[in-house]
C-alpha cells in the first residue's frame with residue numbers, strides 16, 4: 001500500500017545529545033497515515049554529521065542522506081503507532097538537527113501535517129547490515145550450555161571452578177531452584193573485598209572462534225551494580241598475554257574493562273556512563289556480545305537494545321571508546337569464565353543459563 005497522499009503524514013521527534021565531535025540522537029517517528037508493513041525514514045544532514053552506529057533500526061548514510069529502516073519487532077507501524085530508535089555519530093564543524101524527514105516517501109510535518117510543496121523523496125531502500133544479530137539456535141556453536149547435564153551440586157565436566165588470581169569467600173554451585181531453561185543454572189555467590197574471585201570456566205577452547213566471536217548468555221542477579229568496579233564475565237585474551245577482557249560494572253552501569261591497561265568502555269565520565277545501562281535485578285536478562293578478533297570492534301546488546309556506550313567501532317569517540325582504542329591490537333579471547341570478581345566493594349548473587357559462544361550471530 002502506498003503511504004503517499006495528502007491525507008497521510010508523520011511526526012518525528014529528534015532528540016540530540018551532543019558533545020565536541022560526537023552525538024547521539026533518539027528518534028521517535030509517529031505514523032499519522034495508513035498502517036505501514038515495513039517503514040523507512042529518510043532525512044538529510046545539513047552539517048557534517050556522520051552516523052557511526054544505530055540501535056533498534058538499521059541506519060545507512062550516503063553522503064548527507066540518511067535512511068533508517070525498521071526491522072523485526074520494530075518493522076511495522078500502525079496508524080498512530082510509533083517507533084523509537086537511536087543512533088550515534090560524529091561531527092566536526094556543524095551539526096544542526098535535520099528537519100526534512102519523510103516516512104516511506106511522505107514528508108513529515110512537525111505537527112503531523114505534511115508540507116504540500118515538498119515532493120516525496122525517492123531514495124530507494126537499501127539493505128543495510130542488521131544491527132541486532134538474528135535469532136538462531138546453537139548451530140555449530142563451540143559452547144552451547146543450558147547446564148541441564150550438570151548432575152551434582154558442584155560444577156563439573158565442561159564447567160570447572162576456578163579462582164585465577166586469588167580466592168575469598170565467593171562460591172559457585174549448580175542451582176536446581178532458579179533456572180532460565182529447564183531446571184538447572186549456574187549460581188555464583190560473589191563476595192565483596194579486594195581479590196575475592198570465584199568463577200566457573202568452560203573447558204572449551206575458544207581460540208579459533210571468529211573472526212567475530214558471538215556470545216549470548218542469560219543472566220539474573222540480585223544487587224544493583226555498585227559504584228566500584230566489578231566483573232562477572234572474564235575472557236582470557238591472548239592479545240593481552242593471557243590477561244582478561246572483562247565485562248562487569250562501574251558507577252552503576254555495565255562496562256567492558258581490559259585487564260592489561262585497565263581501559264574501560266565506555267569511559268567513566270558522566271556522559272559515558274549515561275550511554276551504558278544498568279543490569280536490571282531480579283529478572284533474567286539476555287546479554288549478547290560481538291567481539292571482533294581482527295579489528296577493534298565490539299558490540300553489546302541487553303535484550304534487543306544495542307547499548308551505545310558499549311560500542312567500539314575503530315573511530316575514537318570521546319566519552320565512549322576514545323580511551324579503549326588507545327590500544328589497537330584486537331582482542332583474541334581464548335576461554336570463557338562466568339562468576340564474580342570484586343576489587344573493593346560490591347557483592348552479588350548471580351545466575352547464568354543458556355550460554356552460547358560461536359562464530360555466528362546468536363539471538364536471545
Ligand code: CA
Pocket residue numbers: 146147148179180181182183184185353354
Ligand atoms: Ca538451564
